[in-house]
Amino acid sequence: MPAIVVCLAILIAVDAGVFRSGLFESQLRVSSPDFPDAKLALAARTADARVLYVGDSTVLTGVVPNQISEICGCGPGFNGAFAASTPWLTRAMTEQLLQYEHPSLVVIGVAPWDVDDAGHFVDSELAHELFSPDALAKAGIAVDPATWIDAAVARVSAVYGDRLLIKEFLTSLMPGARYDESQRGYYAVPGSATSAAQLSAEVGRMKAVHPGEPSPAAPGAAVITSLVHELRGRGIDVAFLMPPVHPATYAQNGAFIEQGDAAVRALAAAEHVQVIDCRSSVTIDDFRDLLHLRPSGATAHSRCVGEALRARTAG
Amino acid sequence: MLFNSFEYLLFLPVAWALFWAAPVRHRVTVLLVASYVFYASWSVPYAAMVFGLVVANYLFGLALGRTRHKRAFLGAFIAFDLGVLAVFKYVDFGLRSMAAGARLFGVELDPPLLQLVLPLGISFFTFEFIHYLVDIYRGDVPVHSFTRFHVFAAFFPTQIAGPIKRFQQFVPSLMSIGHFDAPLARDGLMLIGRGLGKKVLLADRLSPFANRGFAAAADGSIATADAWLVTLAFSLQIFFDFSGYTDIARGSAALFGFRIPINFDGPYLATSIADFWHRWHISLSTWLRDYVYIPLGGSRRARIVVMRNLLITMLLGGLWHGAAWHFVAWGGLWGAGLALHHLLRPYIRLRPSRLVTIAGWAFTQTFVLIAWVLFRADSFSAAAVMLRAMAGAGARTSLLTPKDMLAIVGVAVALIIVTLLARTGRSLPVRMPQGALRPVLYGSAAAFVLLVALVAAPTGREAFIYFQF
Numbered sequence: 001m002p003a004i005v006v007c008l009a010i011l012i013a014v015d016a017g018v019f020r021s022g023l024f025e026s027q028l029r030v031s032s033p034d035f036p037d038a039k040l041a042l043a044a045r046t047a048d049a050r051v052l053y054v055g056d057s058t059v060l061t062g063v064v065p066n067q068i069s070e071i072c073g074c075g076p077g078f079n080g081a082f083a084a085s086t087p088w089l090t091r092a093m094t095e096q097l098l099q100y101e102h103p104s105l106v107v108i109g110v111a112p113w114d115v116d117d118a119g120h121f122v123d124s125e126l127a128h129e130l131f132s133p134d135a136l137a138k139a140g141i142a143v144d145p146a147t148w149i150d151a152a153v154a155r156v157s158a159v160y161g162d163r164l165l166i167k168e169f170l171t172s173l174m175p176g177a178r179y180d181e182s183q184r185g186y187y188a189v190p191g192s193a194t195s196a197a198q199l200s201a202e203v204g205r206m207k208a209v210h211p212g213e214p215s216p217a218a219p220g221a222a223v224i225t226s227l228v229h230e231l232r233g234r235g236i237d238v239a240f241l242m243p244p245v246h247p248a249t250y251a252q253n254g255a256f257i258e259q260g261d262a263a264v265r266a267l268a269a270a271e272h273v274q275v276i277d278c279r280s281s282v283t284i285d286d287f288r289d290l291l292h293l294r295p296s297g298a299t300a301h302s303r304c305v306g307e308a309l310r311a312r313t314a315g
Numbered sequence: 316m317l318f319n320s321f322e323y324l325l326f327l328p329v330a331w332a333l334f335w336a337a338p339v340r341h342r343v344t345v346l347l348v349a350s351y352v353f354y355a356s357w358s359v360p361y362a363a364m365v366f367g368l369v370v371a372n373y374l375f376g377l378a379l380g381r382t383r384h385k386r387a388f389l390g391a392f393i394a395f396d397l398g399v400l401a402v403f404k405y406v407d408f409g410l411r412s413m414a415a416g417a418r419l420f421g422v423e424l425d426p427p428l429l430q431l432v433l434p435l436g437i438s439f440f441t442f443e444f445i446h447y448l449v450d451i452y453r454g455d456v457p458v459h460s461f462t463r464f465h466v467f468a469a470f471f472p473t474q475i476a477g478p479i480k481r482f483q484q485f486v487p488s489l490m491s492i493g494h495f496d497a498p499l500a501r502d503g504l505m506l507i508g509r510g511l512g513k514k515v516l517l518a519d520r521l522s523p524f525a526n527r528g529f530a531a532a533a534d535g536s537i538a539t540a541d542a543w544l545v546t547l548a549f550s551l552q553i554f555f556d557f558s559g560y561t562d563i564a565r566g567s568a569a570l571f572g573f574r575i576p577i578n579f580d581g582p583y584l585a586t587s588i589a590d591f592w593h594r595w596h597i598s599l600s601t602w603l604r605d606y607v608y609i610p611l612g613g614s615r616r617a618r619i620v621v622m623r624n625l626l627i628t629m630l631l632g633g634l635w636h637g638a639a640w641h642f643v644a645w646g647g648l649w650g651a652g653l654a655l656h657h658l659l660r661p662y663i664r665l666r667p668s669r670l671v672t673i674a675g676w677a678f679t680q681t682f683v684l685i686a687w688v689l690f691r692a693d694s695f696s697a698a699a700v701m702l703r704a705m706a707g708a709g710a711r712t713s714l715l716t717p718k719d720m721l722a723i724v725g726v727a728v729a730l731i732i733v734t735l736l737a738r739t740g741r742s743l744p745v746r747m748p749q750g751a752l753r754p755v756l757y758g759s760a761a762a763f764v765l766l767v768a769l770v771a772a773p774t775g776r777e778a779f780i781y782f783q784f
Contacts, residue, residue, distance in 0.1 A: 006758025011765060125774065146322075153321055159769045160321065166770045171520050177718055191714035197535025198712070 011159075019158035028165060030179045031172040033187050034060060034083045036093055036129045037164050043078060043100040046184055050075030051309070052101055054094045055109020057083040057189070058243030061292040063107075064302040065184040071306030074105065074313055079185030087114050087220035088121045088139070091227040092130040098234070105237045105309075107276065110224060112260015115267065118212025119220040129164070188298065193289040199248040202290040207253060214260035216267040228271050239312070240268050244279045244301060246287045274312060278304035316356045318563040319514055319771045326353065330471075331570050339493045343462050346470070346571065353471035354435070361434045368399065369468045372444045376457035376464070379448060389452045393445055400441045403431050408638030436475040438635055440468060442602055447482050449606055458482060463489055472567035476560055478578045478598035485573070492572045501760070503569025508764040510562030515771035517726065518556035524723060525549035525691065527714055532704070533697040539709030540720070542701050546684050548723045549691050551730065554583065557596070581734045583727075586675035588652045588682060599635075603628050614657075621657055626650035636690070641698060645689040652682055 018024050030038045034057070043049075051074050053063045058081075065077030080097045081090075094106060113119070121127075123141045133143045133151050154161030172178045179187075193199075215221070228238050242264060249257055268275045281304035286297025293301060316322045330349035337345045355362035375392040382388050410426040417424045447467075451457050458464040467485050528545025531537045537545070561578040568575045578597050585591035592600040611624040626647070633646015665671045685702065692698035704710070715723075748756055 002754035003757040003761065006755050007761040007765070010759060010762035014762075014766060150321065157769055159766060160772060163770045163772055164774045167515060167519070167774075170516060177722060190716040190719060191541075192712040193531060193534070193714065195536040195710045195712055198531065198710075201534035 015158050019162055024162065028169055029172040030165075030168045031177040033179055033185055035164075036082055036089075036096075036126060038168055039080055039082055039093070039185060040096055040100070041165060042181060042185055043080060043097050045181070046078050047100050047102070048076050049078035049101045049184070050104050051077040052094070052097060052103040052106045053077060053079045053081060053109070053185075053241070054090050054097070054106060055081045055241065055243070056085040056090070056111065057081070058111060058291050059109035059241065060187050061189050061288070062243060062298050062301050063241070063305065064186045064298050066182070067299055067302035068306040068309060071303060072309035072313065074309050077184060081109060081185070082126070084126060086119070086122070087223040087227075089126055089130055091223055094227060094231070096130065103236060105239065106231050107239045107241050107305075108224065108227065109243055110240045110264045110267070111243050112214050112257050112264065113206070113210045114224065115214045115216065115218045115221045115260060115263040116210040116212040117215040117218040118210070119218055186298065188295045189288055189292050191288070192294070194246075194287060199246060199290050200252065203249060203252040206249070206290070207256075210256070214256065214263040216263045216270065218263070221263065221267050224267065225271060228273060239274045239276055240264060241305065242275060242277045242279060243291070244282045244293060244297070246290045247284055249290060276305055276308045278308065316353055317773060318560060319511060319768070319773055321769075321772045322356065324765070324768045324772065327567060327570070334571055335495055342492050343466055343489065346466055347462070350466070350469040350471040350474065354469070354474065357435055358432075364434065365440070365469060368396075368440070368444070369465050371395070372447065372468065373458075373461050373464045375448055376451050377459070379451045380457040385452050389448060392448050396441050396444045400437055402429065403433050403437055405638050412640070439477045439479055440474060442479050443468060445606060446479070446602060450483070455483065458486055470568070470573075472564045473575060476557075476564070478561060478564065478575055479602050480575065480598075484576070488573050496572055499569050499572065499574070501757075503566040504760060504764050506562045506566030506569065508767050510559040510566060511764075511767045511771040513555040513559030513562065515767070518552050518559060521548045521552040521555070521723070521726065524715070524719060525552050529691055529693070529697065529701070531714055532701040533693055535700060536710035536712065537701060537704045538711065538713045539704050539707055541714045542704035542709055543684070544715055544720055544723050546688055546691075546701065546705070547727055550583070550684055550687050551723070551726055553687070554579070554730075581738060583680060583683075583730060584676070584734055584738075585679050585683075586672050587679055588649075588656045591679060591683060592653075599632065603632050607631055618658060622654035625653040625657060629653060641689050641692055641695060644695070645686055648686050648689060
């Protein structure tokens with residue numbers, strides 16, 4: 001019995017003293033900021049952002065807030081995008097980021113695949129990070145009992161609730177693995193994958209994952225529109241950012257991209273949102289793979305975005 | 316219910332408490348109920364099927380013990396067990412392969428597939444059944460108590476992914492559940508903590524490197540250095556994953572008073588191809604030795620026959636891992652390697668020295684890495700891309716950064732050092748405290764294991780690799 005008491009006392013002390021007290025959050029380090037929980041933890045320490053960039057991995061790897069801020073005169077920024085985001089996840093993420101950040105402008109990355117008319121809200125690990133079981137059920141997802149139990153246990157045990165971040169923290173302790181927080185959410189995907197075979201395989205996957213046709217009336221477009229309205233309701237300005245894609249995409253799936261461009265521009269026109277299109281600022285050598293920029297490309301792209309935002313401020 | 320899931324974290328202490336709180340005569344029943352709760356948490360119909368197989372094999376054992384026609388009965392019973400395994404695991408594979416083969420001759424076949432979900436652990440408990448039946452055929456006495464046989468077959472810590480038990484060791488240990496063995500339970504807790512640590516701190520951290528690299532190979536190209544390093548990352552991942560699982564299985568069994576044999580013995584220190592299989596997945600390699608290799612004639616035959624036996628044994632070992640040709644190729648490569656080792660061993664006699672040992676180690680581990688490519692790659696084309704890259708014909712692209720490379724090599728070096736240190740037999744001079752400090756130590760240890768378990772709980776697809784077999 002004394003051993004059980006000691007065990008419980010330690011568990012309660014760790015839970016309350018380390019995780020509920022904010023100590024863990026203040027000391028948290030991550031190895032990569034490409035998932036929602038990590039992004040939110042970083043956002044909690046970067047609360048001075050005046051411009052928020054949200055979207056999927058094209059924004060994550062293509063927008064360097066520090067580069068933009070140097071040029072635009074619009075204040076510090078924070079890149080709140082994460083890999084494999086969808087309009088549904090981006091809206092949820094933006095809402096949660098606004099608990100920490102108080103921006104005057106939100107730049108939403110809107111890609112052709114975001115306005116694919118076959119798109120719909122999909123249950124995923126990322127969705128579980130951003131949505132409570134209640135919210136998932138409201139969104140039409142069949143929530144299994146394990147998800148409800150998981151959420152209940154996470155409420156009881158902060159160690160359990162924060163396990164993803166704890167694992168991330170442990171990863172960051174590996175040599176050289178710690179993410180540089182001064183990058184303010186920007187992340188360069190390591191390595192390069194630009195062989196013809198790799199690019200072709202990625203285009204094939206893009207076609208398989210997005211089988212529909214881009215349209216301003218697509219379900220994803222409706223979600224983006226609702227986010228625009230919500231942000232404006234809070235007094236926050238909005239702009240759309242069109243992501244650069246590798247020329248191989250145009251060669252192999254050009255019709256989809258062109259239709260997507262038209263759909264995004266139509267959506268922006270309907271909502272009177274500025275479109276920032278800096279795709280011409282990058283060259284083929286700036287791509288790390290089909291959709292993501294190398295640091296050199298991200299810098300060039302961000303400078304162009306900075307110019308666009310400066311013009312917007314001046315205008 | 317995964318070993319690193321919250322459900323298991325709740326299940327294990329409840330089962331443990333009920334087991335030791337129950338009167339001695341009811342403990343086996345508690346263990347059986349716990350085992351079926353464990354299995355049924357995944358699938359109730361399949362738990363019922365497991366029960367059916369246990370009943371069948373219990374009756375087979377009794378019949379085999381009595382009949383004069385042992386050989387015929389054994390053949391029929393093994394055919395039944397293998398038939399069940401085949402229906403779930405190999406029929407669709409056979410049909411698909413047949414269709415693919417026919418396509419080579421311009422014939423289009425579209426055979427109807429069963430598309431059955433593979434029952435968890437079926438490959439493992441089928442092998443336990445076969446071991447039981449063969450050993451009775453060879454002269455062992457069948458287990459007459461259905462309950463005891465039932466626990467042997469359905470024991471939850473080892474049911475899903477081994478180690479593959481032997482009834483001669485397991486059933487007698489049921490006699491020792493009358494008293495609580497505190498040192499064994501403490502060792503069990505430590506094993507569970509160590510297993511969770513291997514899984515969450517190492518295996519799951521290494522998997523992104525391997526996934527990224529093999530995905531690139533599947534896409535058609537990978538750089539030479541990346542190919543070697545992601546394969547190294549996978550070899551470390553599968554070791555930490557499977558040996559971590561085994562630690563948790565052995566630790567869980569120890570909490571109930573059972574000693575389950577080890578499954579790994581420093582495999583990445585192996586200095587010859589044969590040596591590796593004395594150290595890796597030992598319960599499988601000894602099973603294959605006893606129930607495939609020796610019945611085929613073992614090593615007391617002409618050299619060419621022995622080489623054939625090695626090849627057949629390892630091909631079957633590969634096929635056991637999965638119904639896919641790349642697993643067969645993996646087994647075939649090992650079979651060829653072992654056969655070649657058997658062929659050349661009499662001609663290559665080197666005086667033992669440190670240099671020879673290091674050369675043997677380097678050659679063996681290179682072979683192990685090359686073989687893992689066939690195991691991990693999803694297709695032959697991906698494996699070919701990876702192997703070509705390893706041979707120097709890699710792409711100019713590079714997936715891994717210097718810090719990724721440092722992390723992978725660092726873990727490998729650390730594993731070698733820790734394994735070597737552990738084998739020196741030195742242990743820290745720690746004495747168990749007495750008096751008031753004792754519960755503090757036990758409480759702290761339990762809290763540590765619980766905290767590791769809470770952190771280890773999966774957040775996504777972090778299942779153990781060997782669950783799929």
